[in-house]
Amino acid sequence: MLDDIDKRLLAELQQNAQLTSQELSERLNLSASQIGRRRQRLEADGLIRAYGAKLDAERLGLAVQAFVQVQMTRHGAEAARDFSRLIALQPEVVSAWTLTGEADYLLRVYCADLSALHRLIHEVLLAHTTVARVQSQIVMNQFKQDAPLPI
Template sequence: MKQVELDKLDRRILAALQQDGRISNQLLAEQVGLSPAACWRRVRTLEETGVIQGYSARVDPQLMGQGLCVLVNLSLQRHNIDSTAEIEQQVSSYPEVLQCFAVTGTADFVLRVIVPDMASYDRFLNEKIFTLKGISQVNSNFALREIKNTETIPVEGLE
């Protein structure tokens, strides 16, 4: 994937939208020093090129009764394209899995899983993870507290 060239105004727009995705175009234009029409065109281009992938609301998992965060390391028995693709497809379909990374090191995948409680996590393991073909080891790390959780990509200083 080719990197998109961003100028200073594009970076200002991205910084502002990452802070407040619901900001009006008028206010955004004022903040970055553009006319509303020029600002709208730039935002539209950032969306069309895939730099801006979408907009969403951040939801507090604790208030939603999803207070247990688990980082799950999965190791595979064998590494081949078919088994890896099947595991990736299955894991991606589980709503409890918020993120899945193929990684280097002692594990092959790291999942970030959110569930209500330990009993729910036990069910998740038994009904979903342990039924996956080709898994040799599962290691669970329970988050004690959240220190930082952001999706804000640093845009200032990129040249």
């Protein structure tokens, strides 16, 4: 069970994962050793899965962000495994979800340009034997950046 201090600690780490135990102790009014033990417990319990940096896609040359909906021709464990393996090999696909409704999958992709997106859709996704239909939406502007989880 998470107490209020755990929740505050997680919120602080979501904002800045580089905060030291000393800095967190000052913000949460606990000793650095208590913060360290709590952080280790939250990591061991799987609440903190990883630490990472948020990168600027455009400055890295990834000018096109898109959401791609994929509809499959057939469903089943083997088709899902095959498609999952295909997606795992595509570095442009930064996240993927299975869905209810008309589309079976939703992919979030970053590409250098529209030609790269076109190649991904036509030469990779539509070329897969179980993909029936692909629909993409190109992001014009992301006015709210990926936010921390509401704790």
